[in-house]
Amino acid sequence: MRRDSFAAYHPIVNFGYFVVVLAFSMIFMHPVFQGIALISAVTYSIVLNGIKAIRFNVLYMLPMLIILAAANPLFNHAGVTILFYMKDGNPVTLESILYGIASSCMLITVMVWFSCYNKVMTSDKFIYLFGRIIPALSLIFSMVLRFVPRFKQQIRVISVAQRSIGRDVTQGNVVHRARHGIRILSIMTTWAMENAIETADSMKARGYGLPGRTSFSLYRLDRRDQTMLITLAILIAAVLIGASAGENTIRYFPSIHMKDQSWLSAVVYTAYGLLCMLPAIISLVEELKWKFIISKT
């Protein structure tokens, strides 16, 4: 796995960035904005996951896009430009087809952004961010994440012990196997509960709940993060100004209507493009810097 440079920023930069791009891709249905968001999301997912992302996008996202786009005109008969009538007498309109394409694009963009989010916002970053606001709940999150692999490990231990007395899931006929399986799970659950109480007592003994709590991962909001936050704020402001001027809205029903393009729209498109491409650009620049530095020495 390659280290992504955008992921190395402060968690608040990562999280804030994803909240904003996800909200924007859900809100703006304007075709230019959708195109920008989709292309950037796919680009970044390829930067993050390489060949795996290409496979994911082509195998799952592309068919889904087509199916969803095709489904809309079947249910949705609004719009003035009637292309033809279906067998049951309902019209198929140009507007509903285009709206279907737009809404499925929106969904795909959101899913691809989320695949990037999963890679960048690891659970320790999430806990670092929310540990102050919701300490008890984020402690539960981190414990659950730890318990799942631990329980799987414990199941293996129990199953080995049971095998030595001929009671593993691989021994006996089908009914026996099922019964052994349930028995192993039952042992595991009892162990998990008892173990949990012991953990809780040891947490209490070590001062859980007292003031002055520390956290495992330490992040510092340095100058690089501040510059990044200001850049993001400027780009977001530009996009929002465009939104208030009506640059990024489109009306689909009854007929398609967009605002005419002007110099302002060019500015807003550039700002949105920069915003969406930012992580990919950062990664690329860092990569080039790295190449440049090694080639010199």
Next chain:
Amino acid sequence: MNRGWMNRRTLLASLLILVVIPATIVMGIVVMDDRKYYFISLLIILYTLIPFAMVFESRKPQARELIVIAVLAAIAVAGRSAFFMLPQFKPVLAIVIITGVSLGAEAGFLVGAVTGFVSNFFFGQGPWTPWQMFSFGIVGFLAGILFRIKWLRRSKLSLCIFGGLSAIVIYGGIMNFSSLSLFGSNSYTKESIIAIYISGFWFDLVHAIATVCFLFILARPMLEKLDRIKRKYGLIER
């Protein structure tokens, strides 16, 4: 469960329901041109999670309580990933209902919501996460409430009926609605609603059968184990 936090939650919930949610809908209609159903519904579902989280945090829960909730959620997450090859055939709802009955409505909600959230770290987060968190959570919450007012009993039959119904009506009802909101405002026609619920029905039915099966097998031993832990360590007695 004393009256204090119940009242605070009621106050907060009514503030959200009466002020924040209508404000969001108005913003959706005025600012966003009444087209962004998906975004608005996502915001509203996130709001519903806030009162539970805030009440739980402000109560300063003890370590033992946290850990038992974490263990149950981890069992549910592990159960969900153990059955990854069978779509919809998952034990999560059964475990959430058992928790609600044994440890109360709040614990039921938390186990449900945490399971929805954490299991998606393994399955992949997406716009469906808040919906799943809310649906699992509210089933656990209802199980706790219905048990408290004695509508739900600890018998297998009663739990299985509740489990099957809640999988189809509550979980299926909410999740189907969430997938409908993808298609935008003009899709809220009678035929598209019927179509989405019919196409979702078979998945919901599998989910309901799974919940009933798991409740049938798990309900008694799990409840016994939880009772034992509660009695042995004097847990969650408020």
